[in-house]
Amino acid sequence: MDQRTLKPITETKYLSVENAWRYRAIMRFFYISVQQYRLWLHKEDVFEHLRREAAFQDYTLELCLQDLEALREWRNLNAVQDTAKVSTYQQFVNKQYRYQMTEYAIEIERMTLRLENLFIEGSSLDPTLLERIKEALRRLPEMLTSDTNVLGGWWQQLSHDFQRLNQDYQDYLRDWSSARAEELMKTKSFLLYKEKLVDYLRHFIKELQHHSQEIEGLLRQVTPEMQATLWQRLTHYEMSIPRVDAEQLRAEDVYTNLQGKYQSLHRFFQGSAARESEVETILTMTNEIIRRITRYAAGILEMSSQYTSxxxxxxxxxxxxxxxxxxxxxxxxxxxxFGLGGYRHFAGDLVRETESIHRSVYEEPPLFHRLTPRVRQYREKMLKTAIPDRQAEQQAMREQVLAQRRQEQAVLMNCLQQGEIAFETLGVIDPSVRRSLLTWLSRGLQEQGGIAITEHGLKFRLANPGETRRCRLESSDGSLEMPAYVLDFNVTAEDTRMG
Structure with a gap:
């Protein structure tokens, strides 16, 4: 921050001092005169205007002169001695002054008018601003090679539209998020224009989604070189404008200001890595307002229906x-x-033939429910049944499993060629054999050193000679692509100790 940011603003002192009502009346008259291109006023002009008001009936010319001098000391007015009509020495000594508003005072008075009409003018959501911003960004490549004055006018229009869009949406959504809007939504009179407000917000959301996507695409097409060229040419344009305080204007400050404005426009539509874009925030807040409006309207209608005759x-x-x-x-x-006067509900494990809701209860099959006596001594009779002897079935199942195991072992032993099983040379095998081989493979992968033991007591070492070489294991029910593993059953006691 520089000294301009930290120093007090003396020009606003007339708004809060003891006789602020007199000073504000004088400054408002000067501001209206400036709007009518009457830049210089005498004390008599100010005095005659104020005497027309009821609050200034006891106002004197000497008091008016004191107020004008106080405003001059606070740098709200510039005073120049008027020597055009001086004909005597006495008139020259009395110093007849002409007064003019300073630039600070004009801006301050403009701000007070804005504050006075803050709730009268209101704000709105204008989708045409989005369309104008989109069209302006579409002309950006053309503007970089155009005349400097044309580029400056284009930038001022784009900045003005973006500033209006940013300020209008904040003011409008802030109004509908305030406590005053909350109270309004709870009244019955709010129902009269509820639909109109919802349609208005939904139309704005639709236009915002449509134009913001196109604007985001246009901003992505602007390269860093184009941005630097734009800021340099606009800085040259701003510095070329003749100003009273041109000596205090630095090109670095202008360049930084233009860069910040463009980056604000960029963040508004595209966001950044740290936070979402302002467009997403607007959509979230607008949808939230619509939900609140709908919720309050439903509550009002529900309350009204409770007391309806x-x-x-x-x-x-x-x-x-x-x-x-x-x-x-x-x-x-x-x-x-009114429905049935008295009825009973019967529950049961009814299995319906159809899920149709139009089927009558008379079309359903009957449900039988056995009733039992409601006495404590009642017990269900236990039917005594003999335990069947299934030893023969169990023995047959055991023989079948053992035969299947012997068959699998025989097939696996046939796969052993020179004390090893190479998956890439097996050919087409039975699914049961494949299942056993993959079980052995899993055991070898889990053991450190790759040495494992089968369920038949055979030790083997898992190896993959080619490391990256793969093979296809074919079976009657499909094929499996896998590394070309080898199960080496030539494992010595020393290998076991090393593993």
Missing amino acids: RREEYRKIATLFQQQPTLDAAHQLASQV
Whole structure:
């Protein structure tokens, strides 16, 4: 921060001193005169204007001169001696001054007008600003080679549209997130324009999603070289404008300011690695407002329906009962209007033949439920049944499993060629043999050194000679691609100790 940021602003002192009402009236008259291109005023002009107001009936010319001098000391007014109509020495000594507003004072008074009309003007969500920003960014490559004055006008329009978009959406969403809006949403009068507000927000969301994607694509096409060229040419344009305080304007400050504005535009639509874009924030906040509006509206309608008189409904029902020809017909109508007078629920493990909701209960099969006495001494009779002898079946199953194991062992022994099994030379094998081989392979992979033992007591070493060489293990039910492992069964006692 430099000294300009840290020093006090004396020009705003007239807004909060003891006689602020007099100073503010004088400054407002000067501001209106500036808008009408009356840049210089005499004390008599100010005095005559103030005397027209009821609050200044006791105001004097001497007091007016004191107020003007106080404003001049606070640098709100510039004073120049008017010597055009001086004809005597006495008139020259009395120093007739003309007064003019300073630039600071004009901006301060403009700010006070903005504050006074803050809740009168209101804010809005204008989708046309997005479209204008998109069209301006589309012309960026063309602007880099155009005349400097054309480039400056293009940038000022783009900056103004982006500033308006940023400020308007913040003001509008802030208003609908305030406590005052919360109270408004709880009133019945809010229902009258609820749909209009929701349509307005949804239209803005739709336009924002459409244009923001195109703007994001255009920003991605701008290279760092194009950005540097843009900032340099705009800095040259700003420095070429004649100004009163041109000596205090530095090219480095202008360049940094332009760079910051462009990066703000970039972050607004694209975001950064640390946080999401401002567009995503707007969409989230707008959707949240729509949800709150809908929730409050539903609550208001529910509360209203609780206290609605149902006299007309009861009268209509009474008329329907009166029109029934017989008592039995009235009973049938009562069952439809009020439901059954008394009914029972029966629960059971009913297995339905269909899931249709239109099937009548009379079309369902009957459900039988056995009732038992409700006495403590009641016990279910236990049916005594003999335990069947399944020893023969178990023996047959055991023989079948052993025969299958012997067959697998015989096939595996046939696969042993010179004390090893190479997966790439097995050919087509049975799925049961493949299952046993893969089990042995898994054991070898789990053991340190690759030495494991089969369920038949045979030791083997797992090896993969080619390391990266692969093979295809074919079976009757499919093929398996795998490394060309080798199960070496020539394992000595020394190998076992080393493993």
